[in-house]
Amino acid sequence: MNIPRSIVRRRRFIESGSVLALGAVSSALAARKLFNLPASEAVPVPRMAVREAALDPPHPGPPVEEPTAEPSATPPTGRLLESEDEYADFISSLELRHISPHEIIDPHRGMVNGVANSLPPREMWEKLAPTLRVADEIRERLGRPLCRVTSAYRCPDYNAVIPGAVRRSYHTRNQALDLVYFCTTRRAYKVAVRLRKEGFFRGGIGLYPTFIHIDTRGYAATWHRV
Numbered sequence: 001m002n003i004p005r006s007i008v009r010r011r012r013f014i015e016s017g018s019v020l021a022l023g024a025v026s027s028a029l030a031a032r033k034l035f036n037l038p039a040s041e042a043v044p045v046p047r048m049a050v051r052e053a054a055l056d057p058p059h060p061g062p063p064v065e066e067p068t069a070e071p072s073a074t075p076p077t078g079r080l081l082e083s084e085d086e087y088a089d090f091i092s093s094l095e096l097r098h099i100s101p102h103e104i105i106d107p108h109r110g111m112v113n114g115v116a117n118s119l120p121p122r123e124m125w126e127k128l129a130p131t132l133r134v135a136d137e138i139r140e141r142l143g144r145p146l147c148r149v150t151s152a153y154r155c156p157d158y159n160a161v162i163p164g165a166v167r168r169s170y171h172t173r174n175q176a177l178d179l180v181y182f183c184t185t186r187r188a189y190k191v192a193v194r195l196r197k198e199g200f201f202r203g204g205i206g207l208y209p210t211f212i213h214i215d216t217r218g219y220a221a222t223w224h225r226v
C-alpha cells in the first residue's frame, strides 16, 4: 500500500505519543504495585508543563530571581552530551548511596523550542555536590526510590526559553534539583524541611504538584505551588 509520507510521519508521532503516555501510566501502576502504595500515595506522573509561580522569599544580599516555570517533563532526546563520561565519573566519585549518574545526567539532554540544554561547565560541577547529598538523604529517609530528576543544571540559553523562567535561577548555577520520588510530593517535601531544620543544609525547598525543588543557596527559602 502506498501511504503518503505526511500520514506516515503523523502516525509515527501519534504512536510515539501513545507509547510515552502508556509508559507513564504503566510505570506508575507498576510502582504502586511494587511498593504497595495506597491510593492517597499514588505515584505522581509528571505533567508536560507545570507552572512555577514567581518566587521572592525574603533574604539578605542582592535580590536573586527565581524561575517561574520548570521544564518538568521534557523527554530526553537521547543525544550524547559533551563531557558526559567525565561528568558521570565525577558524580560516581561522590559515592551517593541511591542516585546514579545517569539519573542526574538525563535531564541535561532536554530540548525546548529547538534550544538544547547542556551539562554544566567543569568549574560548576562541584556546586551540585551538596544538593545531591540532600537528594540522597531524602531518598534514604523516605525509604522510597527516586522516580526521576526532572531538572538539574540548565544552561542560560535553555533556561531563557522556558516559559516564565527568569535569569539567575539556581538551576543555572548547578545548585538546584527538581525531584520526583515514589511517594507524594508533600511527603518528600516534609522530609526536606526536617533535614533543613536539623541543619543538614541551608537552601530552598519548593513544593509543586508533581515534584519538589531543592537547592543549597546558603539561606532558607520555602514556597508552595500546589
Ligand SMILES: [Zn+2]
Binding pocket: 070, 151, 171, 176, 177, 178, 213, 214
Ligand atoms: Zn527547580
